[in-house]
Amino acid sequence: MHTLKVRLEERERGYPIYIGRGLLSQLGEVARRHGLPEHVAVIADSTVAELYGEAALSSLRSAGYKAELLTFPPGEGSKTLEAAAGLYDGLLARRLDRRSAIIALGGGVTGDLGGFVAATYLRGIPWAVVPTTLLAQVDAAIGGKTGVDHPRGKNLIGAFHQPRFVLTDPETLSTLPRRELHAGLAEVVKSALIWDEALFRFIEERLAALLSGELAALEGAIAGAARVKAEVVSRDEREGGLRRILNFGHTIAHALEAATGYQHLLHGEAVAWGMRAAVWLSQERGLLASAERARVEALLRRLPRPPLPELSPRELLDCIRHDKKVLGGRLHFVLLRRIGEAVVNTGIGEEALLAAWKYLEDLQRGNP
Numbered sequence: 029m030h031t032l033k034v035r036l037e038e039r040e041r042g043y044p045i046y047i048g049r050g051l052l053s054q055l056g057e058v059a060r061r062h063g064l065p066e067h068v069a070v071i072a073d074s075t076v077a078e079l080y081g082e083a084a085l086s087s088l089r090s091a092g093y094k095a096e097l098l099t100f101p102p103g104e105g106s107k108t109l110e111a112a113a114g115l116y117d118g119l120l121a122r123r124l125d126r127r128s129a130i131i132a133l134g135g136g137v138t139g140d141l142g143g144f145v146a147a148t149y150l151r152g153i154p155w156a157v158v159p160t161t162l163l164a165q166v167d168a169a170i171g172g173k174t175g176v177d178h179p180r181g182k183n184l185i186g187a188f189h190q191p192r193f194v195l196t197d198p199e200t201l202s203t204l205p206r207r208e209l210h211a212g213l214a215e216v217v218k219s220a221l222i223w224d225e226a227l228f229r230f231i232e233e234r235l236a237a238l239l240s241g242e243l244a245a246l247e248g249a250i251a252g253a254a255r256v257k258a259e260v261v262s263r264d265e266r267e268g269g270l271r272r273i274l275n276f277g278h279t280i281a282h283a284l285e286a287a288t289g290y291q292h293l294l295h296g297e298a299v300a301w302g303m304r305a306a307v308w309l310s311q312e313r314g315l316l317a318s319a320e321r322a323r324v325e326a327l328l329r330r331l332p333r334p335p336l337p338e339l340s341p342r343e344l345l346d347c348i349r350h351d352k353k354v355l356g357g358r359l360h361f362v363l364l365r366r367i368g369e370a371v372v373n374t375g376i377g378e379e380a381l382l383a384a385w386k387y388l389e390d391l392q393r394g395n396p
């Protein structure tokens with residue numbers, strides 16, 4: 029088992045991330061150790077509830093908890109205030125009071141929604157998170173950002189609310205659809221590229237095992253990538269500066285997702301395309317050596333992914349402009365100096381973005 033720590037300054041306490049195969053069966057004990065109050069609502073989407081709801085409840089109950097299961101329909105469409113309101117109703121009906129807690133069991137949607145409900149119900153009750161997608165295990169469950177979407181954009185309503193602990197059981201990935209697993213791997217690669225050369229080497233060596241879902245390899249990758257996120261957010265809890273490097277590959281990824289109505293690509297798939305563009309730009313700007321770029325490109329090429337969506341350069345720029353406006357005016361584009369070290373650049377203009385887009389289109393056509 030791996031135990032990592034998210035350290036937080038300020039008033040809030042830090043919390044541990046436990047990673048180990050079979051850990052779900054110890055959820056109750058871990059909750060006890062962290063002093064979660066007696067009455068617990070496990071929040072899960074209906075798919076995950078079906079697969080792991082009983083295991084979570086029975087572990088909690090054998091540790092003496094009064095445990096309930098609240099479910100909602102799976103998918104990003106549930107990350108709404110309406111879905112949160114439905115969960116408030118469920119919590120009130122089951123009489124969860126201030127001496128209660130929430131456990132979010134599922135992917136990033138469940139973590140964001142369940143965490144948001146925990147942050148707001150009765151002005152905030154304690155919570156913990158049990159991530160069951162690779163994306164959530166290495167990214168969404170760490171950092172304390174919770175929230176829901178608004179018709180005008182994703183994640184626009186939310187709160188910072190740190191969990192008491194994160195409990196990650198890689199065995200839950202055995203039921204995750206392959207496409208979701210592969211998309212999550214793109215975020216693992218991102219973590220390695222921005223922070224951890226040794227993790228990058230690990231992925232290069234074990235990629236076949238990772239792609240085929242081998243749990244021992246996945247556990248190593250999760251521990252490595254979760255450590256990157258934990259270290260970065262520990263140093264920059266509320267997104268002043270350093271945390272921006274986590275957006276490596278994401279400027280173009282977000283535009284790709286938005287321009288295709290979030291239908292065509294999974295988030296990690298969009299990030300894989302975005303990283304290829306960012307790596308190319310990093311070399312163009314004279315930051316990244318060409319041998320390093322070739323090494324990164326060789327790895328990214330091995331990640332399965334759907335084709336690049338057809339998009340006019342104008343649509344792409346419109347989406348990036350929109351993103352920029354929401355973020356307060358300035359485009360912070362993340363580039364690589366070398367494998368394991370990222371820098372934030374504020375000088376990437378539209379021309380450079382268009383050139384990067386053209387590079388992706390050429391890659392897609394098979395003539396880079």
Ligand SMILES: NC(=O)c1ccc[n+]([C@@H]2O[C@H](COP(=O)([O-])OP(=O)(O)OC[C@H]3O[C@@H](n4cnc5c(N)ncnc54)[C@H](O)[C@@H]3O)[C@@H](O)[C@H]2O)c1
Nearest residue numbers: 075102103135136137138160161163167168173200203204
């Ligand atoms: N808070 C953050 O810092 C942060 C960071 C990154 C992403 N996010 C958010 O995370 C969300 C995406 O997360 P996601 O990709 O995990 O999506 P998700 O939660 O919708 O899960 C994807 C699908 O996998 C299913 N699933 C989950 N675990 C499973 C398992 N073990 N076996 C079988 N099926 C399983 C779910 O039912 C769902 O259909 C987005 O809303 C994004 O905004 C948040």
Ligand SMILES: [Zn+2]
Nearest residue numbers: 215278295299
């Ligand atoms: Zn991401």
